[in-house]
Amino acid sequence: MLIEAALKEEGIVLAAAFDRPGTAFVGRDAGEFAGSVTGVLITGDARQAIASADCLIDFTRPEGTLEHLALARELGKAAVIGTTGFDAAGKAAIARAAEEIPVVFAPNMAVGVNAVFKLLEVAARILSEGYDVEVIEAHHRFKVDAPSGTALRMGEVVARQLGRDLDQCAIYGREGVTGERKAETIGFSTIRGGDVVGDHTVLFAGIGERIEITHKSASRMPYATGSLRAARFLQGRSAGLFDMQDVLGLK
Ligand SMILES: NC(=O)C1=CN([C@@H]2O[C@H](COP(=O)(O)OP(=O)(O)OC[C@H]3O[C@@H](n4cnc5c(N)ncnc54)[C@H](OP(=O)(O)O)[C@@H]3O)[C@@H](O)[C@H]2O)C=CC1
Numbered sequence: 001m002l003i004e005a006a007l008k009e010e011g012i013v014l015a016a017a018f019d020r021p022g023t024a025f026v027g028r029d030a031g032e033f034a035g036s037v038t039g040v041l042i043t044g045d046a047r048q049a050i051a052s053a054d055c056l057i058d059f060t061r062p063e064g065t066l067e068h069l070a071l072a073r074e075l076g077k078a079a080v081i082g083t084t085g086f087d088a089a090g091k092a093a094i095a096r097a098a099e100e101i102p103v104v105f106a107p108n109m110a111v112g113v114n115a116v117f118k119l120l121e122v123a124a125r126i127l128s129e130g131y132d133v134e135v136i137e138a139h140h141r142f143k144v145d146a147p148s149g150t151a152l153r154m155g156e157v158v159a160r161q162l163g164r165d166l167d168q169c170a171i172y173g174r175e176g177v178t179g180e181r182k183a184e185t186i187g188f189s190t191i192r193g194g195d196v197v198g199d200h201t202v203l204f205a206g207i208g209e210r211i212e213i214t215h216k217s218a219s220r221m222p223y224a225t226g227s228l229r230a231a232r233f234l235q236g237r238s239a240g241l242f243d244m245q246d247v248l249g250l251k
């Protein structure tokens with residue numbers, strides 16, 4: 001999707017594409033998957049690939065992203081990170097890298113999801129008392145981290161607005177005799193199955209009414225186009241840690 005989007009977008013050049021060394025894709029044209037010939041061959045040499053570009057766009061796994069980010073830092077290149085599932089140490093490593101290079105790090109690059117983050121601030125402000133907050137997300141069977149990075153960010157946005165610390169109030173699933181729900185908690189429920197691209201709902205449940213704010217992805221293309229928008233945003237910047245709210249001017 002990223003390659004397809006990059007090939008279509010005016011002013012964006014696909015400089016390189018890389019995969020792990022030794023995989024079957026190395027040596028093949030990067031456009032093959034998008035049904036075109038680009039002349040850019042997939043390489044197993046991440047350093048060489050990152051060196052030949054202005055900006056790294058990385059959607060892999062935390063350990064891969066951190067390796068690639070270290071190369072981007074060394075080479076003085078910008079980075080757009082879409083990978084989710086980082087622990088605190090991983091997030092700290094990204095923040096350190098952003099002291100030297102410009103980085104957009106966002107759990108969801110889609111414009112619609114970022115609009116929802118803003119809507120959640122408003123909803124949480126209005127529904128700050130008497131409403132239980134639950135975050136429900138569904139993704140495809142191949143996803144490896146849970147809850148999704150987007151669900152966690154939604155929880156963070158609501159928690160911040162309500163003056164709570166998500167680390168202290170999050171409940172990740174329930175089982176057995178749990179006791180009554182504590183008012184200050186924020187619950188997370190995860191569904192995994194089939195080819196669900198990504199659904200997120202934040203439920204504000206009161207006595208006598210429920211409010212649901214939902215985003216549903218029907219395609220991964222908005223993640224790809226959002227990433228390219230983020231790469232453009234970084235052009236000409238020297239260092240700093242940004243997210244899609246910065247890119248979209250929503251802060
Ligand atoms: N911010 C956003 O908008 C979005 C974020 N994501 C996040 O992006 C990440 C990737 O998701 P998705 O594309 O579905 O995952 P996939 O499994 O489809 O792709 C991940 C890719 O990363 C490669 N990879 C994995 N580990 C490493 C490593 N250590 N070094 C180098 N390459 C590695 C995999 O290679 P191999 O096949 O060889 O393992 C694979 O090509 C997830 O964290 C997901 O949550 C996804 C969509 C949108």
Ligand SMILES: O=C(O)C1=N[C@H](C(=O)O)C[C@H](O)C1
Binds near residue numbers: 107147148
């Ligand atoms: O793994 C995915 O597919 C997605 N991951 C991101 C997340 O964890 O929030 C973004 C999107 O939901 C798709």
